[in-house]
Amino acid sequence: MTAKRPAATATATIATIVKAVAATGTAAQSVMGVVVGTWRKVGTVDDVSDDTPLSVVVGDVEVGIYRVNAKLYAIEDVCPHQYALLTQGFVEGVNVECALHGAVFDITTGRCLKEPGGRDLRTYAVRENDGDIEILVE
Ligand code: FES
Numbered sequence: 001m002t003a004k005r006p007a008a009t010a011t012a013t014i015a016t017i018v019k020a021v022a023a024t025g026t027a028a029q030s031v032m033g034v035v036v037g038t039w040r041k042v043g044t045v046d047d048v049s050d051d052t053p054l055s056v057v058v059g060d061v062e063v064g065i066y067r068v069n070a071k072l073y074a075i076e077d078v079c080p081h082q083y084a085l086l087t088q089g090f091v092e093g094v095n096v097e098c099a100l101h102g103a104v105f106d107i108t109t110g111r112c113l114k115e116p117g118g119r120d121l122r123t124y125a126v127r128e129n130d131g132d133i134e135i136l137v138e
Contacts, residue, residue, distance in 0.1 A: 039127070039134040048072065048133065053096075055087040058137050063124055065133060066107045068094050073107050074124035074135050081116045 042056040042065065054065040055077050064077035064087040077085050084100040095113065097104045103117030110121035125136035 037125075037136040037138045039129070039136055041129075041132045041134050043133045044131055045128055045133060051091055053087040053091060054133070055085055056135075058135060061137070063135060064096075065126060065135070066091065066096070068107055072126045072128060072133060074126035075105070075107060075110045076121040079103060080112075080118045080121070086121075 040058055042058060042063070043054050048054045048065055048067045050067055053067075056063050056065065062077040062085070063074050064085070066073045066075070075086070077087050079086055079089075079098045079100065081098065081101060081103055084098050086096050086098055086105065089099040090097040091107070094106055094108050095104050096107055097114075098117070101116055102114065103112065104114035105112055105117060105121055110123040112118065112120050127134050127136075
């Protein structure tokens with residue numbers, strides 16, 4: 001007789017493995033054929049302060065890294081309205097205002113709070129690792 005594992009338990013186990021690998025890995029990760037991503041160093045913790053975000057390019061993607069209430073956040077750096085780097089905008093609390101036409105985005109969620117942003121921003125997993133800032137890219 002073969003014991004059957006409930007589907008919910010198997011799903012939870014895979015999710016736990018993927019999360020654990022993503023949290024600890026530094027190279028390309030693959031779990032059961034699913035590519036999780038790669039943690040890439042993009043700077044050091046000294047490169048970002050509450051009022052000075054960091055702009056980085058990872059592959060073809062421009063990412064803005066912010067520190068809000070002692071926590072790091074990574075969001076698309078290019079305003080979806082037209083081409084402007086949001087890291088050159090105005091940071092106020094958890095929001096960043098585009099310097100070109102005034103669109104406002106929530107740094108912690110990427111949500112567009114004021115037009116003409118047009119859409120929400122993509123967010124990226126970011127972490128501090130022994131003084132370095134790393135983001136998870138696919
Ligand atoms: S380019 Fe950002 S609001 Fe226009």
